[in-house]
Amino acid sequence: MIKQNIDQIASVLNSMDNWDQRYQAMMDMGQKLPVFPEKYRTESNIVRGCNTVAWVFAELNEDNTLRIFVDGDSDLARGILAMVRYIYSSCSLQEIIDDDLGWIVLFGLDAKLSQVRLNGLKSLIKLIKSFALAYQLKVSKK
Numbered sequence: 029m030i031k032q033n034i035d036q037i038a039s040v041l042n043s044m045d046n047w048d049q050r051y052q053a054m055m056d057m058g059q060k061l062p063v064f065p066e067k068y069r070t071e072s073n074i075v076r077g078c079n080t081v082a083w084v085f086a087e088l089n090e091d092n093t094l095r096i097f098v099d100g101d102s103d104l105a106r107g108i109l110a111m112v113r114y115i116y117s118s119c120s121l122q123e124i125i126d127d128d129l130g131w132i133v134l135f136g137l138d139a140k141l142s143q144v145r146l147n148g149l150k151s152l153i154k155l156i157k158s159f160a161l162a163y164q165l166k167v168s169k170k
Contacts, residue, residue: 030123033115034131041135050136051104057114058106064099075155078148080105086159092167093118094159098152108145112152116160121167124160129153 044050068085075082082100089095096116098109115131116124129150132138138146 030119054107055103057110061110075152077151079144088163121160121164
C-alpha cells in the first residue's frame with residue numbers, strides 16, 4: 029500500500045511544471061486535513077526540529093493500520109504533514125516501520141526543503157514510526 033500512496037503523490041508532484049506549483053499542491057493537501065483533536069495538542073505530541081509548531085498523534089485502527097492526526101501552524105508545514113499522513117494511511121504497521129524514506133529523494137524534498145524543514149520532516153516520520161512500533165508490540169502481545 030505504501031508504494032501505491034507514494035506513486036500517487038509522485039504523480040501529482042511530477043505533473044507540476046515548477047516547485048512553486050509543487051509547494052502549492054502540498055499546501056492544498058494541507059487545507060484538506062481533518063481537524064486535529066484538541067486532546068492530542070500536547071507537549072508530547074509536538075514534532076521537534078520543525079521551524080514551526082507541528083503536532084502528530086496516531087491511534088490504532090481495527091485493521092491494525094494507523095489513524096494519523098497531524099496539524100501545523102503554517103500552510104507549508106500543514107502540506108508536508110498532510111503528504112506524510114497520506115503516505116502512511118492504510119499501510120500496515122510493518123510497512124511504516126520498514127519504510128526506507130526513499131520517497132524524500134524521489135519527490136526532490138531533500139534538495140528543495142531547508143535543512144530545518146527536512147529535519148522536521150524526519151522527526152515527524154520518526155514519531156509516526158515510533159507509534160507504529162509501539163502499536164505493533166501491543167498487538168503482538170495479544
